[in-house]
Amino acid sequence: MSSVERARRPGSRPGAVKxxxxxxxxxxxxxVVIGVLVAMAxxxxxTNPSWDWPFQLENAFSTPxxxxxxxxxxxxxxxxxxxxxxxxxxxxxxxSPNPVLTGAAWFYIWLFRGTPVYVQLIIWATIGALYKQVxxxxxxxxxxxxxxxxxxxxxVVAALLGLGLNEAAYMAEIVRxxxxxxxxGQTEAASALGMSxxxxxRRIVLPQAxxxxxPPTGNETISMLKTTSLVVAVPYYELLFNAQAIGTRTFRPxxxxxxxxxxxxxxxxxxxxxxxxxxxxxxxxxxxxxPLTPVQRLRQRFTRSELR
Amino acid sequence: MSTEVRPPMVTAEQVEKWFGRTQxxxxxxxxxxxxxxxxxxxPSGSGKSTFLRCINHLEVVDAGRLSVxxxxxxxxxxxxxxxxxxxxxxxxxxxxxxMVFQRFNLFPHMTxxxxxxxxxxxxxxxxxxxxxxxxxxxxxxxxxxERADAYPSQLSGGQQxxxxxxxxxxxxxxxxxxxxxxxxxxPELVGDVLDVMRQLAEDGMTMIVVTHEMGFAREVGxxxxxxxxxxxxxxxxxxxxxxxxxxxxxxxxxxxxx
Numbered sequence: 001m002s003s004v005e006r007a008r009r010p011g012s013r014p015g016a017v018k019x020x021x022x023x024x025x026x027x028x029x030x031x032v033v034i035g036v037l038v039a040m041a042x043x044x045x046x047t048n049p050s051w052d053w054p055f056q057l058e059n060a061f062s063t064p065x066x067x068x069x070x071x072x073x074x075x076x077x078x079x080x081x082x083x084x085x086x087x088x089x090x091x092x093x094x095x096s097p098n099p100v101l102t103g104a105a106w107f108y109i110w111l112f113r114g115t116p117v118y119v120q121l122i123i124w125a126t127i128g129a130l131y132k133q134v135x136x137x138x139x140x141x142x143x144x145x146x147x148x149x150x151x152x153x154x155x156v157v158a159a160l161l162g163l164g165l166n167e168a169a170y171m172a173e174i175v176r177x178x179x180x181x182x183x184x185g186q187t188e189a190a191s192a193l194g195m196s197x198x199x200x201x202r203r204i205v206l207p208q209a210x211x212x213x214x215p216p217t218g219n220e221t222i223s224m225l226k227t228t229s230l231v232v233a234v235p236y237y238e239l240l241f242n243a244q245a246i247g248t249r250t251f252r253p254x255x256x257x258x259x260x261x262x263x264x265x266x267x268x269x270x271x272x273x274x275x276x277x278x279x280x281x282x283x284x285x286x287x288x289x290x291p292l293t294p295v296q297r298l299r300q301r302f303t304r305s306e307l308r
Numbered sequence: 309m310s311t312e313v314r315p316p317m318v319t320a321e322q323v324e325k326w327f328g329r330t331q332x333x334x335x336x337x338x339x340x341x342x343x344x345x346x347x348x349x350x351p352s353g354s355g356k357s358t359f360l361r362c363i364n365h366l367e368v369v370d371a372g373r374l375s376v377x378x379x380x381x382x383x384x385x386x387x388x389x390x391x392x393x394x395x396x397x398x399x400x401x402x403x404x405x406x407m408v409f410q411r412f413n414l415f416p417h418m419t420x421x422x423x424x425x426x427x428x429x430x431x432x433x434x435x436x437x438x439x440x441x442x443x444x445x446x447x448x449x450x451x452x453x454e455r456a457d458a459y460p461s462q463l464s465g466g467q468q469x470x471x472x473x474x475x476x477x478x479x480x481x482x483x484x485x486x487x488x489x490x491x492x493x494x495p496e497l498v499g500d501v502l503d504v505m506r507q508l509a510e511d512g513m514t515m516i517v518v519t520h521e522m523g524f525a526r527e528v529g530x531x532x533x534x535x536x537x538x539x540x541x542x543x544x545x546x547x548x549x550x551x552x553x554x555x556x557x558x559x560x561x562x563x564x565x566x
Contacts, residue, residue, distance in 0.1 A: 189413035189472075192364055193427035193479060194403035197395060203430060207417050284417060284459070 052255040059246055060259050068239035069263055075159065075228045075238060080221050082164030087171025092201065094176055105172065112169035118230050121162035125234040127153060159231040167224060174216045178209030210282040218275035222268050239263055315378035317342045317483055317514045318363060324371035325358055332358050334538035335372065340531075345515045347525035347546065350535035351561060356518045359535070360485050363516065364405040365398050376405060376483060403431065406476030410488040412468040414460040420447065420471045421456040424478045432479070439478070446474035450504050466497030470504055477508075484508065486517040522566060526550055534558045 045051055059065055093105035112120070128149040135143035153161070182205050190200040229240040240260050247256030280290060292300065318340040325333035332355045340346045348356045361367040362374055365382040374381050382398055383390045393401075415423050424443035428434040447453045450470035452463075460468050469489055476484060486505065490498040502524050509515060509528050519525060525532055525546050532546040534555070542555045550566070553559045 183413075185409060185411055185413040186415065188366055189407075189409060189415070191366065191399070192402055192405070192407040193475070194399045194431045195427060196399050199430055203426065204415055208415075282417075 050254060051258065052252060055250075055252060056255045056259040056262075059243075059256065060263070062246070064242040064246065065239070065259070065263070068237065068242035069267070071236075071238040072225065072228050072240075073267065075163065075231065076221065076225045078160055079163035079167055079228070080217075080224055082160065083167030083171040083220070083224075084175075084217070086164070086168035087175050088206070090168060090172035091175035091179060094172065095179060109169045109172055112166050113173075117162060117166045117227060118233055120166055121159065121230055121233045124153065124158040124161045125155065127158075155234045155236045159234045159236040162234070163224065163227065163231070167220065170220060171217070174213055174220070175209065177216075178211075178213035179205055181212045182208045207282070211279075214275065214279050214282055218271065218278075221271055221275075225267055225271065226264060314342060315375075316340060317344070317377055318516065319375050319378075320359075320363075320372065321374075322372035323359065323362060323369050323374055325355070325362060325367060326370050332538050333362070333369075336535075336538075336540055338533065338540065338543075340514065340516060342514055343512045344530045345509045345517065345528055346531045346533060347529040348516065348518045348533045348535060349520065349522070349525065349561070349565075350541075354535045355538040356535045357487050360487050360516060360518050363483075363485055364402050364407055366407075376401070399431070403427075403479050404482045406479060406481035406484040408469070408472050408476055408484070408486045408489045410491050412460070412465070412472045412492070414468055414472055414475070416460050419457050419459055420452065420463070420474075423460070423471060424475045427475070428478050443474070443478060446477055447471070449507075450474050451500065464497060465493045466500045469493065469501045473501075473504055473508070482514065484513055484515045486515065486519070488518050488520065490519070490521060520565065522550060522562075534561065536561065 090105045090108060093101040094109075096102060131149055133146050134149055134152055135146040137143035137145070179201075186204050186208065187200055190204045195204070228238050231238060232241045235241075243256045243260035243263075244253065247253035277293070280293065283290060316339045318338065320336050320338040323333055323336040324331065334355075336355075336359055338346075338359075348360070350356050358367055362369050363376065363381065368382065379401065380390075381401060382393055384393055384397075385391075414420075415426065418426065421440070421443050424446060425436070425439045428439040428442070429436055444453065444456065447456055450473060452467055452470055452474075455463060455467065455471075458467075460471070463471065473489075489505070490501050493501065498521070502521060505515070505517070505524070506528050517524070517529070529546040531543065532549050533543045534541045534549070534553075534557075536557050542549065542553065542558045549558070550562065553562055
């Protein structure tokens with residue numbers, strides 16, 4: 001008798017599995033405890049007049065606050081773009097066979113990652129005191145064009161330099177990790193086809209590195225959104241400063257801090273949605289079937305319930 | 309009509325290669341003629357893959373001379389001095405040498421079609437329509453005409469390897485290098501890949517194949533090389549060598565794999 005025949009005893013065909021599920025009493029306890037805590041928190045937020053919700057709502061869409069939101073957003077976008085572009089260059093330099101480039105990139109990362117971004121912002125704002133003029137010309141020799149530092153670096157540029165150059169140091173390490181995560185066989189296959197180093201990087205390595213690069217970059221973007229509040233050091237005015245200004249003027253600082261935080265939360269949520277779709281785009285080819293987007297999932301649920 | 313003497317497709321003279329303090333190639337001499345199919349066998353660690361990778365300069369040789377179609381690989385000789393080639397020149401040489409890897413190394417973020425079109429379009433600057441037409445022809449030829457839009461992760465190992473062969477052929481190479489092309493495949497998928505390679509040999513492609521497939525070596529190969537410990541131990545006609553190896557090391561190896 002073969003093992004298959006032995007296993008298949010006549011007349012005893014096991015049916016569908018109908019087991020008694022395991023009970024989870026711990027879950028019920030957790031529901032009660034957390035439910036009570038949430039109820040207490042909601043109650044205090046609604047009933048305590050110090051939150052001053054009407055005052056928050058009154059100011060949430062006022063001109064200075066909306067201007068602050070806009071400034072925060074575009075500072076974040078531009079600083080992140082600077083960080084990304086410069087970060088890719090630094091990462092490629094660090095991985096290049098040229099020891100001078102490697103050393104220079106290492107030094108940059110060491111310097112900009114090792115000092116507070118707040119200090120860097122102040123330095124860019126006050127660099128005019130250090131160097132009154134900036135000239136283009138022969139090194140150590142004659143100058144062709146000379147600029148006044150204050151006109152070359154107005155506050156907005158100082159804010160962007162401070163944020164963007166600092167971010168580049170972090171992005172460089174993120175991009176480097178992404179490049180290192182790509183299998184060496186990919187580079188070899190590209191070289192064997194006669195592709196140059198730069199073409200291989202652009203067409204083969206970086207697109208694959210993006211899968212690893214995107215999640216921490218989303219993290220960095222959200223972090224940047226909040227770090228922009230430090231540009232007050234320059235000084236340059238964004239959401240938090242404008243909100244606090246209203247709070248100080250009206251002697252109600254606390255509600256304005258909460259209102260600003262809610263704005264940051266709203267912007268973060270939008271960024272997280274964007275990140276989800278970017279991740280999905282770069283998952284192409286690495287998973288057999290792309291996961292459904294939330295919209296597709298909803299639609300699927302509806303069509304299925306219609307069938308029933 | 310003048311009978312022009314054409315140089316052999318590949319000539320290796322006393323090729324040596326070191327990895328740190330270990331010498332992996334200890335003076336390899338080998339000549340492969342045009343349209344010849346040369347199979348290299350040997351135990352793992354014998355240096356056969358390393359030698360193959362030297363031929364398209366993925367590994368740099370430390371001593372000896374290696375040339376393809378009479379042209380030194382990776383170096384230029386001026387007088388009695390060797391000059392390293394620029395990256396661009398090495399890339400130019402590699403365009404004529406196709407390579408197929410054990411682990412396929414398809415680009416996972418591109419479809420089969422895009423994998424094949426990439427190098428002709430980006431490296432040679434070929435017209436997209438022309439490249440696409442050739443890619444489709446190559447896919448048909450390896451029996452995957454229907455799978456042009458599939459990503460590598462949606463293909464079986466054997467299908468991936470056939471796409472990889474098509475990708476190498478798209479550059480219209482004069483020489484094809486195969487580095488254990490069937491070693492990473494499930495046994496039932498090996499046949500399809502070997503069939504494609506057999507067809508390629510019949511079409512007159514010059515091929516150097518590092519392999520463990522003795523049947524392929526016997527039936528398709530024009531010459532057989534047995535390498536062990538960084539040297540060529542024995543070389544000759546495949547049928548004779550497989551039937552009656554002369555050297556003890558060849559005998560010992562063949563008794564284990566046949």
